[in-house]
Amino acid sequence: MQLIRTVITGSGCYIPTQTKLNTDFKGQVFYTEDEQPITTPSLEIIEKFKDITGIVERCYASNDLTAADMGALAAKIAIKNAGIDPESLDQIIVAQNFGNVYKNTIQSDAVPSLGSHIKHALAIKNPNCVAYDVLFGCPGWILGVTQADAFIKAGLAKKVLVIGTETLSRVIDQYDRDSMIFSDGAGATVLEAVPGNENSSGIIASSMQSHCTDELHYISMGKSYLPNADPSVRFIKMKGRKVYEYALKNVPLAMKACLDKSGIHVSEVKKFFLHQANEKMDEGFIKALFKLYGLKEIPPHIMPMSIHKLGNSSVATIPTLYNLVSKGMIPDHEVLPGDIVMFASVGAGMNINAFCYRV
Ligand SMILES: CC(C)(COP(=O)(O)OP(=O)(O)OC[C@H]1O[C@@H](n2cnc3c(N)ncnc32)[C@H](O)[C@@H]1OP(=O)(O)O)[C@@H](O)C(=O)NCCC(=O)NCCS
Known part of the structure; x- marks a missing residue:
C-alpha cells in the first residue's frame, strides 16, 4: 500500500564562533542557591564540572547575532x-524558549515570532508559507518535527522547515556553576512528504510526555545567586540533581514506548541522537533502555556525542548533532540509507519526547 512518508531531505546548523573554554571560568566566584559563596577554588570546580558532565568547551554567539539570525543561517544550509x-x-516551525535576547539586555523579544523573523531573513514571499514558534523546553525541535509529521500525514503540508535556535549564554547567571552547561547554536532540517511504503525512509512513530506537577520547578527562571541581586532580573535555573534523577527514570521508558509503537527492537537501532546536557546521563539512558530489554551489552558507536565541544544548546542540540553525523563530521559515526535511528530529548516543563526514523 502506498503511504506518505515524512523524510528529512536536508539539514544544516550554525555553530557560533566564540569558543568558551572551561578554563575561561577560572577566577569566577560561584554562589549556592542560598547565596553562600562556594569556597572551593574555581579550577577544582571546573575539573569536577568536566568529570560530571563531560563538557570541555562550548560556543557562544557573537554580540551581533540573535537567535533568529542563527536560525536563518542554519536554515539556508538545510534548504x-x-x-x-x-x-x-x-511551514516554518521554530523551536525556541527565550525569543531574541539582544546582547546586554535582559528582555526577551518574541514579537513577531522568530519564525516570522526567519521567514523574512530567507526572503520568502509566499503568504501560504506559515511561520510560527513552539516553546517546549529543550525537546522543542523534536516537538516541531512531530508536528510537521502530523501535518504532512494529514495532507495539510508537503514541505516543512523545522529549526531549533537559542542563545542561552544571554540568560545564564554567571554566579551559578550550573550555567557552565549551557551554550548557543542553531540547527535546521527540511522535512518533505514522500510517497513510499512502510519500509521506505521516513518517520516511523513518536512519543511524548509532559510532567508538570513537582517537575514544573525543576528548570525555571529565578534571581541571580549573587547576594542582594535584583530579584526582578531573572535567569535560567535548574535543580540539576532532580532533573538528572527525573530524566534517568522517565527518558528510557519514553524511548521504549516509542520503539514499541514503531514495532522495532532496541537491537535494530543503529544510532541514538540524544539531547546533550550531561554525558553520564546520556550513557545512563542507553544502559537503562537496553536493561528494559534484558540486555547488558551496548554496541559500540551507538551514541554520537557533541557535548564535549558544544555543551547544551537546548533546542539546537539534536538537529546540530544529526547534521554533523549525516555529513560525516563526527569521527566513527555515519548514517546509511535504511538505518533505523532514534531521537530523544528532555527538558523544561518537564517534557520528554522521542521519534524513530528510517534513514
Ligand atoms: C547539574 C549537575 C551537573 C550537577 O551534578 P550532580 O552530580 O547532580 O551534583 P550534586 O548536587 O549531586 O553534587 C555532587 C558534587 O558535584 C558538585 N557540583 C554540583 N554541581 C556542580 C557544577 N555545576 N559544577 C561543578 N561541581 C558541581 C557538588 O559540589 C558536589 O561536590 P562534592 O561531591 O565535592 O560534595 C547534574 O545534576 C546534571 O547534569 N543534571 C542534569 C542537567 C540537565 O540535564 N539539564 C537539562 C537541561 S535541558
Missing part, C-alpha cells in the same frame, strides 16, 4: 542541502 525552492515551503 540548499534539500535542494528545494524556499518559496515551496508550507
Whole structure:
C-alpha cells in the first residue's frame, strides 16, 4: 500500500564562533542557591564540572547575532542541502524558549515570532508559507518535527522547515556553576512528504510526555545567586540533581514506548541522537533502555556525542548533532540509507519526547 512518508531531505546548523573554554571560568566566584559563596577554588570546580558532565568547551554567539539570525543561517544550509525552492515551503516551525535576547539586555523579544523573523531573513514571499514558534523546553525541535509529521500525514503540508535556535549564554547567571552547561547554536532540517511504503525512509512513530506537577520547578527562571541581586532580573535555573534523577527514570521508558509503537527492537537501532546536557546521563539512558530489554551489552558507536565541544544548546542540540553525523563530521559515526535511528530529548516543563526514523 502506498503511504506518505515524512523524510528529512536536508539539514544544516550554525555553530557560533566564540569558543568558551572551561578554563575561561577560572577566577569566577560561584554562589549556592542560598547565596553562600562556594569556597572551593574555581579550577577544582571546573575539573569536577568536566568529570560530571563531560563538557570541555562550548560556543557562544557573537554580540551581533540573535537567535533568529542563527536560525536563518542554519536554515539556508538545510534548504540548499534539500535542494528545494524556499518559496515551496508550507511551514516554518521554530523551536525556541527565550525569543531574541539582544546582547546586554535582559528582555526577551518574541514579537513577531522568530519564525516570522526567519521567514523574512530567507526572503520568502509566499503568504501560504506559515511561520510560527513552539516553546517546549529543550525537546522543542523534536516537538516541531512531530508536528510537521502530523501535518504532512494529514495532507495539510508537503514541505516543512523545522529549526531549533537559542542563545542561552544571554540568560545564564554567571554566579551559578550550573550555567557552565549551557551554550548557543542553531540547527535546521527540511522535512518533505514522500510517497513510499512502510519500509521506505521516513518517520516511523513518536512519543511524548509532559510532567508538570513537582517537575514544573525543576528548570525555571529565578534571581541571580549573587547576594542582594535584583530579584526582578531573572535567569535560567535548574535543580540539576532532580532533573538528572527525573530524566534517568522517565527518558528510557519514553524511548521504549516509542520503539514499541514503531514495532522495532532496541537491537535494530543503529544510532541514538540524544539531547546533550550531561554525558553520564546520556550513557545512563542507553544502559537503562537496553536493561528494559534484558540486555547488558551496548554496541559500540551507538551514541554520537557533541557535548564535549558544544555543551547544551537546548533546542539546537539534536538537529546540530544529526547534521554533523549525516555529513560525516563526527569521527566513527555515519548514517546509511535504511538505518533505523532514534531521537530523544528532555527538558523544561518537564517534557520528554522521542521519534524513530528510517534513514
Ligand atoms: C547539574 C549537575 C551537573 C550537577 O551534578 P550532580 O552530580 O547532580 O551534583 P550534586 O548536587 O549531586 O553534587 C555532587 C558534587 O558535584 C558538585 N557540583 C554540583 N554541581 C556542580 C557544577 N555545576 N559544577 C561543578 N561541581 C558541581 C557538588 O559540589 C558536589 O561536590 P562534592 O561531591 O565535592 O560534595 C547534574 O545534576 C546534571 O547534569 N543534571 C542534569 C542537567 C540537565 O540535564 N539539564 C537539562 C537541561 S535541558
